[in-house]
Amino acid sequence: MIRRCRQHGFFRGDRCECGDEGTLVLDEAKTEQLGRLIAGALRHFPDDLGLAMNSRGWVDLAILADVVKTRHRWANQNLLLALVQSDPKQRYEIVDGKIRARYGHSVDVELDHPRNELPLLYYGAAEEEAARILEVGLRSATQRYVHLSTGPEKAWHVGTFRTSNPKVIKIEAAAAQDAGVKMMRVNDSIVISDPVPAEYLSLIPSRDLASLKAQQR
Numbered sequence: 208m209i210r211r212c213r214q215h216g217f218f219r220g221d222r223c224e225c226g227d228e229g230t231l232v233l234d235e236a237k238t239e240q241l242g243r244l245i246a247g248a249l250r251h252f253p254d255d256l257g258l259a260m261n262s263r264g265w266v267d268l269a270i271l272a273d274v275v276k277t278r279h280r281w282a283n284q285n286l287l288l289a290l291v292q293s294d295p296k297q298r299y300e301i302v303d304g305k306i307r308a309r310y311g312h313s314v315d316v317e318l319d320h321p322r323n324e325l326p327l328l329y330y331g332a333a334e335e336e337a338a339r340i341l342e343v344g345l346r347s348a349t350q351r352y353v354h355l356s357t358g359p360e361k362a363w364h365v366g367t368f369r370t371s372n373p374k375v376i377k378i379e380a381a382a383a384q385d386a387g388v389k390m391m392r393v394n395d396s397i398v399i400s401d402p403v404p405a406e407y408l409s410l411i412p413s414r415d416l417a418s419l420k421a422q423q424r
């Protein structure tokens with residue numbers, strides 16, 4: 208659900224950070240519907256919706272709003288702004304009348320976010336998957352970029368969505384970038400990356416993981 212605080216603008220959930228209940232902008236079901244359509248349009252199938260996307264992933268906001276209206280008559284450009292501005296994961300951005308997804312693309316884009324400055328990054332995976340990654344390197348079969356985590360506990364947490372007992376792979380990000388692997392920071396938690404060769408990858412020992420799990424509890 209998206210609500211709007213008079214002082215702080217659009218927010219998700221029942222209350223703004225300031226404690227104000229604000230006013231309802233979009234209910235839970237419609238927020239979900241709009242979110243799914245925008246993700247599809249900006250990450251996965253712009254062509255199917257007749258949207259012209261440039262190589263950096265941008266499409267025209269007004270045209271997207273028109274396309275969205277043909278699917279959901281209640282939708283409009285203001286609701287797109289509400290969705291983008293209230294998104295806790297900063298999935299999208301709007302600049303000069305254009306909108307794009309900041310990460311999560313399956314379509315082929317060349318994004319231009321700031322270069323990653325963290326020397327180490329992390330990736331959570333199931334045990335068999337981790338073994339394979341350490342052998343052949345890290346790449347995504349479905350996504351344009353690999354999504355890496357900025358901390359080991361975050362990677363472990365992401366891994367728990369796919370498996371009960373994830374392994375965490377450590378990535379020597381600075382060394383890989385020096386060797387030409389492009390890595391970009393998209394928010395506090397996520398760095399997107401071109402494929403990472405196996406030589407920059409190592410497994411975090413399970414005894415170190417145990418303390419990460421303790422921190423999560």
Ligand SMILES: [Zn+2]
Binds near residue numbers: 212223224226227
């Ligand atoms: Zn507020």
